[in-house]
Amino acid sequence: xxxxxxxxxxxxxxxxxxxxxxxxxxxxxxxxxxxxxxxxxxxxxxxxxxxxxxxxxxxxxxxxxxxxxxxxxxxxxxxxxxxxxxxxxxxxxxxxxxxxxxxxxxxxxxxxxxxxxxxxxxxxxxxxxxxxxxxxxxxxxxxxxxxxxxxxxxxxxxxxxxxxxxxxxxxxxxxxxxxxxxxxxxxxxxxxxxxxxxxxxxxxxxxxxxxxxxxxxxxxxxxxxxxxxxxxxxxxxxxxxxxxxxxxxxxxxxxxxxxxxxxxxxxxxxxxxxxxxxxxxxxxxxxxxxxxxxxxxxxxxxxxxxxxxxxxxxxxxxxxxxx
Amino acid sequence: xxxxxxxxxxxxxxxxxxxxxxxxxxxxxxxxxxxxxxxxxxxxxxxxxxxxxxxxxxxxxxxxxxxxxxxxxxxxxxxxxxxxxxxxxxxxxxxxxxxxxxxxxxxxxxxxxxxxxxxxxxxxxxxxxxxxxxxxxxxxxxxxxxxxxxxxxxxxxxxxxxxxxxxxxxxxxxxxxxxxxxxxxxxxxxxxxxxxxxxxxxxxxxxxxxxxxxxxxxxxxxxxxxxxxxxxxxxxxxxxxxxxxxxxxxxxxxxxxxxxxxxxxxxxxxxxxxxxxxxxxxxxxxxxxxxxxxxxxxxxxxxxxxxxxxxxxxxxxxxxxxx
Numbered sequence: 001x002x003x004x005x006x007x008x009x010x011x012x013x014x015x016x017x018x019x020x021x022x023x024x025x026x027x028x029x030x031x032x033x034x035x036x037x038x039x040x041x042x043x044x045x046x047x048x049x050x051x052x053x054x055x056x057x058x059x060x061x062x063x064x065x066x067x068x069x070x071x072x073x074x075x076x077x078x079x080x081x082x083x084x085x086x087x088x089x090x091x092x093x094x095x096x097x098x099x100x101x102x103x104x105x106x107x108x109x110x111x112x113x114x115x116x117x118x119x120x121x122x123x124x125x126x127x128x129x130x131x132x133x134x135x136x137x138x139x140x141x142x143x144x145x146x147x148x149x150x151x152x153x154x155x156x157x158x159x160x161x162x163x164x165x166x167x168x169x170x171x172x173x174x175x176x177x178x179x180x181x182x183x184x185x186x187x188x189x190x191x192x193x194x195x196x197x198x199x200x201x202x203x204x205x206x207x208x209x210x211x212x213x214x215x216x217x218x219x220x221x222x223x224x225x226x227x228x229x230x231x232x233x234x235x236x237x238x239x240x241x242x243x244x245x246x247x248x249x250x251x252x253x254x255x256x257x258x259x260x261x262x263x264x265x266x267x268x269x270x271x272x273x274x275x276x277x278x279x280x281x282x283x284x285x286x287x288x289x290x291x292x293x294x295x296x297x298x299x300x301x302x303x304x305x306x307x308x309x310x311x312x313x314x315x316x317x318x319x320x321x322x323x
Numbered sequence: 324x325x326x327x328x329x330x331x332x333x334x335x336x337x338x339x340x341x342x343x344x345x346x347x348x349x350x351x352x353x354x355x356x357x358x359x360x361x362x363x364x365x366x367x368x369x370x371x372x373x374x375x376x377x378x379x380x381x382x383x384x385x386x387x388x389x390x391x392x393x394x395x396x397x398x399x400x401x402x403x404x405x406x407x408x409x410x411x412x413x414x415x416x417x418x419x420x421x422x423x424x425x426x427x428x429x430x431x432x433x434x435x436x437x438x439x440x441x442x443x444x445x446x447x448x449x450x451x452x453x454x455x456x457x458x459x460x461x462x463x464x465x466x467x468x469x470x471x472x473x474x475x476x477x478x479x480x481x482x483x484x485x486x487x488x489x490x491x492x493x494x495x496x497x498x499x500x501x502x503x504x505x506x507x508x509x510x511x512x513x514x515x516x517x518x519x520x521x522x523x524x525x526x527x528x529x530x531x532x533x534x535x536x537x538x539x540x541x542x543x544x545x546x547x548x549x550x551x552x553x554x555x556x557x558x559x560x561x562x563x564x565x566x567x568x569x570x571x572x573x574x575x576x577x578x579x580x581x582x583x584x585x586x587x588x589x590x591x592x593x594x595x596x597x598x599x600x601x602x603x604x605x606x607x608x609x610x611x612x613x614x615x616x617x618x619x620x621x622x623x624x625x626x627x628x629x630x631x632x633x634x635x636x637x638x639x640x641x642x643x644x645x646x
Contacts, residue, residue, distance in 0.1 A: 002542070020361070022468065025550060027395045027534050028365040030466040033356035038343070042351040043407035043442045043456055050445055072350045084366035086409075086454040119366045122373055126449015131409040133366055133456030143353045145345065211350050219325070227348060 004121060007095070011102035015109050015116040018082060029117040031082065037137040040078035044068050048127030052191075053171060058097045059104025060191050061130065066108045068214065069134040071195035071266040075212035077144040077204025078136030080114035080197065086131040088124035112197055138204060146227035148209035149271035153297040155232060156280065158196045158267045158289055160242040161217050163189035165262020166255065176251050182244035189242075193266035199291075202283035203270055210270035216261040218315055221269050222303050228271070232303045234295035236260070236313065260305060261315050271297050327444060330418070334425035338432050338439040341405060352440040354405065360460040363401035367391050371450030375514075376494060381420045382427025383514050384453065389431045391537065392457040394518035394589040398535035400467040400527025401459030403437035403520065409454040411447035435520055465527055469550035472532035472594035476620040478555060479603065481519045481590045481612055483565040484540050486512035488585020489578065499574050505567035512565075516589035522614075525606035526593055533593035539584040541638055544592050545626050551594070555626045557618035559583070559636065583628060584638050594620050 013024050020030040033039060046065050048054045066083065073080055085105075089098075109115050114134070138144075167190030170176075170183065178186070195212075203210050209228050213220045217239070225232050241249065241259065248255050272280045277293070284291040304312040336347050343353040356362060369388050371377045389406065396403055408428075412421075432438050437457070461467075490513030493499075493506065501509070518535075526533050532551050536543045540562070548555050564572065564582065571578050595603045600616070607614040627635040 005546075026399075026469050028363050028399045028401070028466070030361040030363050030461070032361055032463070035358075038353040038355055039362070040351050040353050041405075041407055041440050041458075043409050043454075045409035045411060045443060045445055045452075045454060047411055047445045047447050049448055076349075076351045078351070082364075084364055084456045086366050086368035086456075088368060088370055088411075088452050117364045120368060122368055122370045124370050124449060124452065125372055126447060126452075129368075129411050129447065129449075129452050129454070131366075131368060131452070131454030131456075133407045133409075133454075135364075135458075138353070140355070143351070146349050 007098060011098055012116060015102065015106040017115045018117065021115065021117045024118060031117065034137050036140055038140050038143060040073055040076050040136040040138055040143055042069050042072045043131065043133040044072070045129060045131035047129050054127065056191060058100035061128070062101045062104035063108050063192050065130040065132050066105065067193040067195045068266065069132050070112055070114065070197055071193060071212040071214070073134060073136040074195050074197040074200045075144070075203065075210045075268045076138065077142060077200050078138045079200060080112050080134060080136045082115050082117045083132050083134040084117055085119035087119065087121045088129040089121060090124055090126065090128065093128065142204055144203055144207050144210045146209055146211050146224045149224060149228035149230050149297045150208060151230060151297050151299040153208055153271035153273050154277045154293050155234065155269065155295040155297060156272055156291045157240065157269045157294050158199060158291050159194065160240045160245065161265055161267060162245045162259025162262055163242050164264035165258050166245060166248055168264065176248045178244055178247055182247055185242055185244045190264055193264065195266055196268050196289050198287040199268060199284055199289040202280055202287055203268060206272050206276040206280035206283065207270035208273055210268055213265040213267050213269055215263050217265065217269065218261045218303070218305060224269065225303050231298040231300035232295055233298060234303060234305045236305050237308050238292060238294045240292040257315055261317060330421060334421055335439060338425065338429040340438045341440065344438065344440045347441060354440065357460050359463055361463050361466060363396055363399050363459040363461055363466055365392050365395045366454065366456040367395070368452060368454035370452050377450065379514060381423035384451070385424045385427035386431050386515055388453040388455050389428065390516040390518045391589065392455045393435055393437065393520055394516060394535040394537070396457060396459040397518050397520040397523045398467070398526065398533045398591045399461065400465060400523050401461045402523060403435050403457065403459045405438050405440045406455050406457040407440055408442035410442065410444045411452040412444060413447055413449065413451065416451065461527060467526055467530050467533045469532055469534050469547045472547060472551035472553050472620045474553060474620050474622040476531055476594035476596050477600045477616050478557065478592065478618040478620060479595055479614045480563065480592045480617050481522060481614050482517065483563045483568065484588055484590060485568045485582025485585055486565050487587035488581050489568055489571055491587065499571045501567060501570055505570055508565055508567045513587055516587065518589055519591050519612050521610040522591060522607055522612040525603055525610060526591060528606065529595050529599040529603035530593035531596055533591055536588040536590045536592055538586050540588065540592065541584045541626070541628060547592065548626050554621040554623035555618055556621060557626060557628045559628050560631050561615060561617045563615040580638055584640060
């Protein structure tokens with residue numbers, strides 16, 4: 001058995017709990033697709049120095065790699081079925097790192113009911129790259145898309161917005177004299193996304209359009225509206241902020257821009273017809289996911305973020321981009 | 324539209340021909356699994372400086388990324404359905420590289436009937452990393468596994484063995500005074516694998532066990548035999564070599580070790596019951612894929628590579644390993 005095979009058997013085989021994964025002992029895995037369902041497919045990679053800091057704990061790196069993909073499945077109304085992973089690892093990464101990485105991966109695979117089906121590991125003269133491809137299932141023809149919002153729909157968002165963008169600024173040395181719990185909140189929101197998979201079924205049942213917010217509320221919601229061919233008004237005073245984010249914005253009003261356009265929220269934004277809004281809110285409560293109504297879909301094009309005085313905000317950059 | 328979205332629309336959207344890919348304009352894609360089929364899942368990444376040279380043409384890098392995965396599907400008896408891709412790109416990689424990459428990707432996606440369903444692009448302070456996750460289909464319960472070979476089965480291999488391992492040595496400066504066509508053959512066999520997807524249905528119909536050879540004939544076939552709980556004798560004189568590889572081995576007998584244990588062959592090795600061997604060979608002929616019978620499955624454990632004089636070879640390293 002090669003060193004690579006030993007590592008796989010020791011660290012990753014326990015996460016490959018589906019019989020179709022064949023204990024990671026074959027070249028490929030098989031999956032029996034549930035009858036009457038469509039598969040939902042998503043691939044997203046995270047790169048050391050871009051999406052996480054090289055000294056972040058390996059178990060949390062694994063969590064983040066899974067959760068950024070789980071978040072997309074949730075926004076599409078899909079339940080997870082499993083994932084594939086490709087790891088590119090620099091020489092400095094040894095068994096202790098891999099052991100912690102596998103621990104985080106296995107913990108989230110169990111938590112989200114999303115077992116490992118296969119993958120590969122390679123050496124790289126560069127940063128750690130974790131590429132995940134995830135597949136989920138929705139009843140045939142029901143994947144919730146960006147397109148589909150219509151004028152009159154209510155706009156809902158889960159959780160709180162902007163924490164992760166502030167958290168990464170703190171990691172880079174920014175200090176707003178927050179309390180220790182506030183600091184911890186922002187840092188952890190960057191480090192470990194909380195994908196809203198508990199809300200997937202409610203989104204599928206009630207939303208006319210949805211997406212997860214990974215590149216900033218303003219930019220991502222703009223994409224949803226363009227795909228749907230609609231406009232929208234967002235009431236900025238109703239955008240849900242954590243206590244920590246409120247404290248930052250109170251201390252430095254310019255940070256509101258960062259909150260509304262920064263990346264890494266991993267919350268769901270969706271449009272829900274008025275006739276379904278109450279049922280959606282009830283379903284969210286039952287799922288234990290906080291949702292806030294923040295605006296309304298309009299005819300036309302463009303999204304206005306309206307401040308307390310009724311004026312529309314102008315952003316420095318609408319959305320995070322790698323290019 | 325962000326720069327990233329423009330690149331995707333311009334270069335990658337034309338490859339996303341399945342309606343479920345939604346023109347790459349959504350967060351995820353959907354796929355209607357064919358009724359009565361299992362999905363076959365595979366992820367394999369290639370890394371600049373490891374699996375290809377940084378100055379290799381981008382269209383061929385794209386081809387290689389797809390073909391190493393297509394080769395696994397072929398060996399499992401599966402037909403391709405589509406793929407996801409994650410690209411990590413250093414700053415030096417600009418639009419001309421991406422355009423050529425997308426050209427190669429699109430060309431092979433069409434050739435192998437394997438459209439793009441989605442993916443992502445990131446910047447990296449390191450080499451190009453191309454992570455592909457591919458999914459195929461086999462009639463329910465029929466994925467060909469490594470386990471399944473039984474004593475008495477014939478051992479077949481496709482194409483020729485060892486060319487790529489010699490090709491990469493040439494790329495690194497080795498010179499065996501070959502003819503120009505011979506040099507070209509070995510170089511191209513490393514650069515562009517020729518996955519044997521045309522043989523997938525024959526493998527599925529006739530093989531008791533199969534895998535693709537990516538880490539060397541000796542090491543990979545050893546894995547198949549261990550998974551099947553069998554031994555085997557391979558007749559080294561029957562292992563198919565190209566004219567170029569024969570010329571190298573004639574000039575330098577030590578290179579036989581490299582031929583039999585080097586990586587990147589992307590040929591299929593399979594065990595076929597004697598009762599099916601003729602039909603398998605007929606099906607291979609009909610598919611236009613050369614197959615050679617090179618040995619026999621035995622009871623016990625261990626694979627012997629028997630030279631012309633009947634003695635078993637000892638290898639320096641049985642298999643290529645990244646660790």
